[in-house]
Amino acid sequence: MEQLHQRQPGITRRALARGRDAAGRSSYALLAELVTPGSRVLDLGCGDGVLLELVASRGGVGVGIDCSAAELALARQAGATVVRAEAAALPLRAGSFDLVLSHLAFSVMDDAEAVVAQIDRVLAAPGCFAAVVGGGPALPASTGRQPDRQSGGEPDRQDQPTEDGFEVFLSLLGEALTGRARCRLGDRRAGRPEGWRELWHARGYQVTWERHEIDLSGTLDEVWLTLASAYDMTLLSPEQTQGLARRFAEECGRRFAERIPVTMVVWRAMAERG
Numbered sequence: 001m002e003q004l005h006q007r008q009p010g011i012t013r014r015a016l017a018r019g020r021d022a023a024g025r026s027s028y029a030l031l032a033e034l035v036t037p038g039s040r041v042l043d044l045g046c047g048d049g050v051l052l053e054l055v056a057s058r059g060g061v062g063v064g065i066d067c068s069a070a071e072l073a074l075a076r077q078a079g080a081t082v083v084r085a086e087a088a089a090l091p092l093r094a095g096s097f098d099l100v101l102s103h104l105a106f107s108v109m110d111d112a113e114a115v116v117a118q119i120d121r122v123l124a125a126p127g128c129f130a131a132v133v134g135g136g137p138a139l140p141a142s143t144g145r146q147p148d149r150q151s152g153g154e155p156d157r158q159d160q161p162t163e164d165g166f167e168v169f170l171s172l173l174g175e176a177l178t179g180r181a182r183c184r185l186g187d188r189r190a191g192r193p194e195g196w197r198e199l200w201h202a203r204g205y206q207v208t209w210e211r212h213e214i215d216l217s218g219t220l221d222e223v224w225l226t227l228a229s230a231y232d233m234t235l236l237s238p239e240q241t242q243g244l245a246r247r248f249a250e251e252c253g254r255r256f257a258e259r260i261p262v263t264m265v266v267w268r269a270m271a272e273r274g
């Protein structure tokens with residue numbers, strides 16, 4: 001992960017900032033809309049500072065932390081206040097933030113207990129932590145496709161046309177990675193509601209999870225930029241990456257018109273004290 005952000009800082013913004021939910025919000029805006037004017041906001045795993053820009057536009061006073069020097073250099077260039085730090089060891093005063101946010105970062109962090117303890121420490125009462133978690137395809141729910149009842153599992157992908165470019169991509173990436181270990185990032189509890197309850201209830205926080213579908217449809221180039229930002233892509237050689245890009249383009253050409261449908265599910269997960 002570190003290498004990817006070092007080599008391609010700003011990759012998450014390029015991949016996701018254009019996406020919108022049914023109400024016209026980006027996945028970043030799902031967090032930014034919680035900011036009230038004058039509130040002190042910490043962005044945990046801020047990357048190139050895209051969320052901090054939205055925080056400032058809503059009158060919040062934002063600070064970002066991230067462990068990637070290359071990401072932070074971009075954030076500083078854009079005028080953000082950022083600190084290079086590990087989320088599990090924040091060099092920040094206790095009770096110095098009203099809100100802690102994290103966009104697709106909390107769930108890739110190791111040692112969730114230590115990170116949660118730090119968030120709890122830097123939050124002033126009452127205190128709220130909100131994160132965007134997720135990144136899976138929306139099928140079959142959003143297309144109304146039913147699971148295959150006979151096998152009780154997923155629909156048979158060979159018999160039914162796949163209707164989302166995300167599914168096409170994942171199936172091709174799965175083939176390219178056959179027999180190889182995937183990137184295992186973060187503490188498993190940080191990516192699921194029962195894990196959040198385990199982590200936060202003990203500290204007196206209430207947990208809520210809200211599902212959002214983000215439309216990331218676009219041209220082949222746009223959609224590839226989004227999907228190829230997956231951390232598992234770092235496991236492929238440049239030749240394998242080119243091969244996958246070629247096969248993805250062929251499959252999309254067969255299945256879709258110029259605009260390739262891609263829908264990503266994200267969760268707005270919140271832990272609120274009080």
Ligand SMILES: C[S@@+](CC[C@H](N)C(=O)[O-])C[C@H]1O[C@@H](n2cnc3c(N)ncnc32)[C@H](O)[C@@H]1O
Pocket residue numbers: 005012013044045046047048050051065066067068071085086087088102103104105108109110
């Ligand atoms: C998927 S990127 C998201 C970046 C940004 N939040 C965004 O959505 O555009 C995850 C970010 O978390 C940072 N990160 C991962 N683990 C971290 C840790 N333990 N402490 C601080 N930053 C971390 C990475 O360097 C990276 O910038």
